[in-house]
Amino acid sequence: MTNISTLARGDGQSATPRRPNSHRPARASGLPAWSVPYVLLIPGLLVIGALLLYPLFQVGVIAFQKVGLVQISGKKPATWVGWENFTRIFANDIFWSSLRNTLLFAVIAVSLTLIVGTAVGTLLNKLGRKMSTFVVVGIMFAWAVPPVAQGIIWRWLFDAEAGVINWALNMLPDWLSNLLFGRADWTGEPWLNDAWSIYMVLIICVVWASFPFVAVSVLAGLKGIPAELYEAARVDGSSAWRTFRKITFPLLKPVFAVLTVLSIIWDFKVFSQLYVLMGGPSNREAFNLSIYSYAEAFRPPPKMGSGAAIALVLTVILLAITAVYVRQLVKQEDM
Amino acid sequence: MTPLARKRLGKIALNAAGLLVFLFAIFPVYWMASTSFKANDQIFTTDFIPFPTHFTFEHVDRVLSEGVAGHSIWLYMRNSAIVAIGTVLIGAVFSLLAATAVARFRFKGRNTFLILLLIVQMIPSEALLIPLFLSVKRLGLYDQLAGLIVVNVGLTLPFGIWMLRTFVAAVPKSLEEAAWIDGAGRLTTFWKVLFPLVAPGLVATSIFSFITAWNELIFALVLMNSSAGYTMPVALQYFFGQKGTDWGAIMASSTMMTIPVVVFFLLVQRRMVSGLVAGAVKG
Numbered sequence: 001m002t003n004i005s006t007l008a009r010g011d012g013q014s015a016t017p018r019r020p021n022s023h024r025p026a027r028a029s030g031l032p033a034w035s036v037p038y039v040l041l042i043p044g045l046l047v048i049g050a051l052l053l054y055p056l057f058q059v060g061v062i063a064f065q066k067v068g069l070v071q072i073s074g075k076k077p078a079t080w081v082g083w084e085n086f087t088r089i090f091a092n093d094i095f096w097s098s099l100r101n102t103l104l105f106a107v108i109a110v111s112l113t114l115i116v117g118t119a120v121g122t123l124l125n126k127l128g129r130k131m132s133t134f135v136v137v138g139i140m141f142a143w144a145v146p147p148v149a150q151g152i153i154w155r156w157l158f159d160a161e162a163g164v165i166n167w168a169l170n171m172l173p174d175w176l177s178n179l180l181f182g183r184a185d186w187t188g189e190p191w192l193n194d195a196w197s198i199y200m201v202l203i204i205c206v207v208w209a210s211f212p213f214v215a216v217s218v219l220a221g222l223k224g225i226p227a228e229l230y231e232a233a234r235v236d237g238s239s240a241w242r243t244f245r246k247i248t249f250p251l252l253k254p255v256f257a258v259l260t261v262l263s264i265i266w267d268f269k270v271f272s273q274l275y276v277l278m279g280g281p282s283n284r285e286a287f288n289l290s291i292y293s294y295a296e297a298f299r300p301p302p303k304m305g306s307g308a309a310i311a312l313v314l315t316v317i318l319l320a321i322t323a324v325y326v327r328q329l330v331k332q333e334d335m
Numbered sequence: 336m337t338p339l340a341r342k343r344l345g346k347i348a349l350n351a352a353g354l355l356v357f358l359f360a361i362f363p364v365y366w367m368a369s370t371s372f373k374a375n376d377q378i379f380t381t382d383f384i385p386f387p388t389h390f391t392f393e394h395v396d397r398v399l400s401e402g403v404a405g406h407s408i409w410l411y412m413r414n415s416a417i418v419a420i421g422t423v424l425i426g427a428v429f430s431l432l433a434a435t436a437v438a439r440f441r442f443k444g445r446n447t448f449l450i451l452l453l454i455v456q457m458i459p460s461e462a463l464l465i466p467l468f469l470s471v472k473r474l475g476l477y478d479q480l481a482g483l484i485v486v487n488v489g490l491t492l493p494f495g496i497w498m499l500r501t502f503v504a505a506v507p508k509s510l511e512e513a514a515w516i517d518g519a520g521r522l523t524t525f526w527k528v529l530f531p532l533v534a535p536g537l538v539a540t541s542i543f544s545f546i547t548a549w550n551e552l553i554f555a556l557v558l559m560n561s562s563a564g565y566t567m568p569v570a571l572q573y574f575f576g577q578k579g580t581d582w583g584a585i586m587a588s589s590t591m592m593t594i595p596v597v598v599f600f601l602l603v604q605r606r607m608v609s610g611l612v613a614g615a616v617k618g
Contacts, residue, residue, distance in 0.1 A: 044433035051489025058466035
């Protein structure tokens with residue numbers, strides 16, 4: 001008996017390549033078949049609507065309102081102020097320096113992350129299996145460190161008195177140090193006081209933490225390229241750079257596109273690391289848009305309206321970039 | 336130089352470069368861990384002390400007993416764990432339902448939903464911060480871990496669905512069809528056939544949400560008021576005091592915060608890459 005039923009089942013399976021969903025009877029649950037996916041989506045849609053889309057709409061509203069302490073406590077309703085929040089922040093130098101910091105940081109950090117990550121990914125692909133695993137595990141540590149701890153670690157490495165970086169710079173022979181930096185003594189050099197050097201440390205910190213993801217992704221992509229292509233290039237006497245430009249890059253283009261946009265999005269809104277490196281929102285010259293928005297809205301006296309206006313500017317920039325990302329992913333069909 | 340010697344030299348150079356990358360990545364992490372076991376005279380020095388020669392647990396003891404901002408680090412670790420686990424439990428159920436819907440059914444609006452998932456992931460948390468703060472306050476969830484959990488569910492769900500849907504799609508449909516033909520109902524099929532096969536993917540997705548919630552700073556900073564409710568990322572800020580920083584204590588605490596993340600990372604590293612660049616890395 002069992003034999004026959006197994007056989008029948010096997011037959012039934014191969015004989016029904018028709019669309020299985022449409023003719024499934026709605027047993028047990030009692031729902032009409034067409035409604036099942038919608039019912040399954042309800043909780044997710046509620047969360048996305050209430051916690052992401054509605055607040056996004058609200059921030060657009062608040063950007064045109066005055067919301068201070070009285071309004072937060074609910075004693076007075078928020079008042080409409082038109083474009084006042086925007087004209088006020090556009091007239092503020094801090095806004096423009098924040099915008100400059102945000103853009104400049106994103107461009108430099110993203111380029112460096114991609115360059116270092118691609119180089120390491122290519123290197124990993126050339127290493128033997130054991131060495132490659134060893135290095136991957138090592139870079140995984142840097143990737144895994146929580147952003148707050150990243151900031152803390154680099155703040156400590158660049159500490160003025162007891163930091164390893166100042167020790168290492170002091171270790172350089174005096175003539176070399178003089179030649180490169182025009183100075184030989186680095187003891188007590190305060191790296192985290194002015195905006196330029198804060199951002200230098202921030203770039204090192206962010207590149208250190210984010211190149212592993214790029215490297216591992218590039219490695220995964222490289223593993224998918226048939227070895228014969230490289231073999232042929234080698235036989236033809238192609239140089240390493242030419243091979244990269246003519247074979248590796250074109251084949252990995254979709255990977256690079258996604259990595260670039262993801263890195264841009266992550267680096268645009270870097271908050272935790274910068275917050276730790278500057279020790280809270282204190283150094284106004286070193287603000288980026290994220291910290292500026294936070295400081296306006298939550299440091300006394302709270303100005304939620306201007307905070308929302310700044311956040312809206314950041315969002316518009318990010319969504320414009322997102323459009324590129326979404327187009328890229330949609331183009332790859334197969335969602 | 337013979338070709339063989341050149342080849343060997345090239346191999347040595349490659350391995351040396353690999354070792355350098357390894358050191359660059361690992362040294363800052365090592366430095367954090369080793370500083371937390373050094374005595375103060377080896378921490379506050381202009382010399383380079385590669386290993387703690389007087390290995391000490393004084394900093395670990397101090398952050399566990401005295402702690403910071405009036406509470407032991409245990410309390411902040413516990414708060415972080417409550418928020419992260421709460422986020423994961425709610426998120427796992429919601430994302431499994433939604434992922435099943437998009438991976439198993441063709442329905443009107445499916446593509447719109449998928450594009451929506453992508454777009455909402457790009458909304459910066461700074462934009463959500465102000466409205467969510469006002470809502471949480473109005474709902475009476477201000478200064479409560481529950482409020483933080485709700486917000487974190489929102490922050491992690493879109494990516495959770497996006498990642499989990501590839502795992503659901505990877506389970507062959509024929510298995511479910513076989514169960515159908517044997518007379519299993521929709522729920523039985525889901526629990527007995529699909530769920531066990533998707534479980535590894537669900538674990539990977541959950542770990543990703545856990546890490547996101549565990550690391551989250553900006554909402555915890557804004558939504559929690561009393562120090563008894565701080566999560567680790569917020570508590571760590573209080574080590575940077577007016578009268579100098581207790582680096583031994585802060586490194587011990589950062590190390591404790593980092594350990595669970597590193598463990599999880601090493602567990603799901605491969606799946607995470609495939610989830611993040613889904614579809615792109617097919618070669």
